[in-house]
Amino acid sequence: MKPNNHIYGNAYDVTILVLQGGGALGAYQAGVYEGLAARGISPDWITGVSIGGINAALIAGNAPDQRIARMRDFWTAVSSGTLAVLPGMEHALVDPLRSTLKRVSAAASATLGVPGFFSPRVPPPVMMPSGSDAALSLYDTSPLRATLEALVDFDLINRRVARLSLGAANVETGNSVYFDSHRMPIRPEHVLASGALPPAFAPVEIDGALYWDGGIVSNTPLWYVLDNSPPMRALVIQVDLFSAVGERPRNLDQVLERHKDIMYSSKTRFNTTRVRELQQMRAPLNRLLSKLPDELKRDSDAQALQRLCSETHIDIVHLINRHSVNASFSKDYDFSRATMRRLWDAGLEDVQRSIAHPEFLKRSRVSNGIEVYDLTRDDAPAAAMARYSIS
Numbered sequence: 001m002k003p004n005n006h007i008y009g010n011a012y013d014v015t016i017l018v019l020q021g022g023g024a025l026g027a028y029q030a031g032v033y034e035g036l037a038a039r040g041i042s043p044d045w046i047t048g049v050s051i052g053g054i055n056a057a058l059i060a061g062n063a064p065d066q067r068i069a070r071m072r073d074f075w076t077a078v079s080s081g082t083l084a085v086l087p088g089m090e091h092a093l094v095d096p097l098r099s100t101l102k103r104v105s106a107a108a109s110a111t112l113g114v115p116g117f118f119s120p121r122v123p124p125p126v127m128m129p130s131g132s133d134a135a136l137s138l139y140d141t142s143p144l145r146a147t148l149e150a151l152v153d154f155d156l157i158n159r160r161v162a163r164l165s166l167g168a169a170n171v172e173t174g175n176s177v178y179f180d181s182h183r184m185p186i187r188p189e190h191v192l193a194s195g196a197l198p199p200a201f202a203p204v205e206i207d208g209a210l211y212w213d214g215g216i217v218s219n220t221p222l223w224y225v226l227d228n229s230p231p232m233r234a235l236v237i238q239v240d241l242f243s244a245v246g247e248r249p250r251n252l253d254q255v256l257e258r259h260k261d262i263m264y265s266s267k268t269r270f271n272t273t274r275v276r277e278l279q280q281m282r283a284p285l286n287r288l289l290s291k292l293p294d295e296l297k298r299d300s301d302a303q304a305l306q307r308l309c310s311e312t313h314i315d316i317v318h319l320i321n322r323h324s325v326n327a328s329f330s331k332d333y334d335f336s337r338a339t340m341r342r343l344w345d346a347g348l349e350d351v352q353r354s355i356a357h358p359e360f361l362k363r364s365r366v367s368n369g370i371e372v373y374d375l376t377r378d379d380a381p382a383a384a385m386a387r388y389s390i391s
Helices: 023-038 051-060 064-078 095-112 142-151 154-158 188-194 222-227 252-290 300-308 337-356
Strands: 004-007 010-012 014-019 045-049 163-170 176-180 204-206 209-213 233-240 313-320 369-373 387-390
Touching (some): 010 233, 014 023, 014 051, 023 064, 023 233, 023 337, 045 222, 051 142, 064 142, 064 337, 142 188, 163 188, 163 222, 176 188, 188 204, 222 233, 252 300
Parallel strands (some): 014 045, 014 233, 233 313, 313 369
Antiparallel strands (some): 004 010, 163 176, 204 209, 369 387
């Protein structure tokens, strides 16, 4: 991949966008992408899981000047079914009423479905023949297939102008699987498989195997990116829809919301910890290899270890949806227009805040290691708390 995306004079070999799953919360990722595009940051590689996979396909499957329009088309369509709060009225409502209306909107999505996304199965799955798709899920996702075929140019994806990777889970083995446009042709069913969250959606059969939503195994594709990247200078923009850090719950609704946040953000913390541990091992390993006599340095095992020590620098800009005011455990299926707009605007604002932050990519000239930036934290009184090195 050719170097691009010059930010503050720093050139990267590749820019990677990493999109977590999270249903209706995915509108936040659309806002993030709009903010990045406004600054001329265009990803060479987009990888996603579930709703992150849908957003990733909308980006990779359209020319740069059409991407935001196609994302708006998608999010406008899926938020057209429930309008619990009229545009412009949400600020006039008191918090308890706003929260109630958000729950009503989520309940409407669960009962009636979401336009352009899914519809309830009639008759219900308990009345359908065992083994059929209709018996394996509550909703039919054929509307999503039609939406993808209308808004995504799969021929463009398969020309590999931008790399696309979609996370899924093999139903029978339980293993994480990635459909990667650099390794196979990508079709609508690969996107559907990445977002086939049971029991809402049926598994998707591809080449004789069944696949469910990749978030079942890991809701963030960060490790796949780091595990499949050659030595390079990379900018990784990781967009998470659930925050691992939150307040103590005070009622059952908050208990369920906190449980969902922790469950779907857990792999992010695991991946970051694993990256830190591996990176900390590379420096002493490199020093040890340098002490070997020339004869041993030429040994195939020593050369394999040396490749692990190749100089790599990765800047990870971590954007987390922390905008949970009046949220509830049903926030990932609240597809109301007002909520979609609020999430989109929040993503856009967070990108603008991060890029304007004086610590943004401040130490990105270091030759080896990983630098993580989390610059939208309201609880970070000092910039040092918002950035940490893994070297």
